[in-house]
Amino acid sequence: MNFDLDDDQRDIAAGARDFFRGSASPAAARAGLEGGRPEPGRAALSDIGFLGITVPESAGGAGRTLLDLAVVAEQGGAVLAAPSLVTPARAAVLLAGEPELAAGLADGSTSFAVLDGSPDGSAPSVDAADATTFLALDGEDLVVGAGEVVPGRPLDATRGLASVRLTSRRVLATGAGELWARARQVGAVVMAAEDLGGADRCVQLGVAYAQEREAFGRRIGSYQAVKHLLVDAWVGVEQLRSLVWWAAWAADANPGELPLAAAAAKACAAAVYEQAAGTLVQVHGGIGFTWEHDAHLFWRRAKVDRLLLGDEAEHLDAVARLAVAGALGT
């Protein structure tokens, strides 16, 4: 057994960290709430190859594993990057039999979104707001088409949420229910990885502030009431990291474990990110409640992500059902 990233994955993570820190930021997420554009945006993500990480090499992608993608997604989550890598990960699964469409995904020439809910009026779906080509499940058919996009008023502008009604549709595959479910599980793992990056960043920012800020004559991080909040958030982040890595690994190396592992990771992500972002605001006190401070941008992401691709309750239920049905090998 060896449960750690390898050198290659550590290099990928370091490269992704440099890229995202240079091209996205909480400030851009704040600007997004006031009409600004998402950063780094689809074009920059396709230029650096992040839209095709799990697309096969034969279709112009990198042909790498979901774990490789997850370590990149974590770095994007740390700076609230948009659009999400959930969409390319999920679309790459759905387009496994469609090399031409997959090539358009990888090179950024087609702006995909994957729709949740009915193609005749979808639920708010990730990065649908600026997409032009939509993948949806129509009954048991996987379909692709154009659509009419209705954005909502965003709580977190970085998620690009919009409802879509397909105005054209072409069937890519019939009997696609299982493929669709697997793609959604992969998407849940990638969102959990982005949430891991965001939650980890919240703990770092909270710790840094608690090391400096003084109250009642000493630094607030020395008070157990503050210290233990941050520790609990950090312990949560460490549990989440383990579940995200395990789930991402399982997607390629042990697919039978993916449904349970993905549900566990997503349920954990919902709780851990909310806790970490809430802690970040609380540790900053009144400063953390201001528009100018970054804390609310992580908090917004946490409040939105916990509901996307299934909320905590849905995934806890899935974990229980799958475990009882024998998914842990018992």
Next chain:
Amino acid sequence: MDFDDSPDEAAYRARVRELLERHASELVRLRPGQEAVDPRTSEAELRRTQRVLADAGLVGVAWPAEFGGQGGTLMQQAIVSQELARAGVPALINHIGIGMCGPTVIAHGSQDQRERYLTRLLRADDVWCQLFSEPASGSDLAALRTTAVRDGDDWVVNGQKVWTTLAHVADLGILLTRTDPDRPKHAGLTMFVVDMHAPGVTVRPLRQMGGQSDFNEVFFDDVRIPDSERLGEPGEGWRVALTTLMNERVAIGGAGGTIGLPVEAFVQHARERLPGLDPERQVLARQAVGRAVVAALGARYSGYRRLTALSQGGLPGPEASAGKLAGTEAARLVADAGVRLLGDDAVYAATGEGDDRWQRTQSWIPGIAIAGGTDQVLRNIIGERVLGLPPEPRSDKTVPFSGGRR
């Protein structure tokens, strides 16, 4: 990343299984639904079990060969632990010795002490206990008051220890004492190996809130310990104790082990009990089951990460405290969901057929949250040593122990 055995690990596992089968008739086994065997009633069988395993090379797997171990890897140790659990072999009677006392002797003992003690420890010829906590110093261990006073070639010990697991069957213990009350509290401590059969040592059982008696209070009345049984230098006892405590946190859930009931046993329970609940209750119960399974898997896989780091040469650090903290929370959720799955019988925490496993499991949880570092002490350790947050002000840290509080 790979959760399967490497070829070497698979071969080792096969050999372990073969050895366990060969010695099956000589080993104590747990009955179905039984989690532990009480040393009070089965001491001889438990000692024999460990001796058989030690002679087969399955105890002290990762200890250096020069100290009686197998010179193997921590991954091999983890494999042995998994296979022992799979075979239904209960915890080794000398688990305190193997997990905490032995590593302390290895790190701080004289060559003579290592030779006299370590092989016998691994074979359970001597069972060990850890004499640290006192009635007035649990979390604040360095405030302990048991004294050791030099008298010729001996030290004379007086005082009381408490919450001492296995003291009632132990032959030896590591004993933390105050030898210089005029120095600050951490600087006046000295560690010894004490003979639990020596005149003046009195062991009295304590009954825990769940009704069992796993631990004891131990009284020392003019107990003489030869100076040759000192572990480390006089005044260096705190440093020696830190070795013990660090190993303790790795031993308790730090590296892939489970605190409390294994998630597989919990899932089996859920499988049996869920269909018997009202449909509305099933929905709620699945939430509790899912939450417990997620917590248990998070703790398990985080333990695998620490095990990987340790087996690649990392040292047990303060991060291991997170394993105990998360493992305790998972055990709490598992115990609570396990009880709730009993339906109307949840108020008895036992089934109508008399299975009271969940009562024991539930009533054990508050103890785990205290033993080996309370949840709150562990949070302080993580906050200060892992996250780098400022320490709590400690007004007694630099003043002489005697002047500070007596």
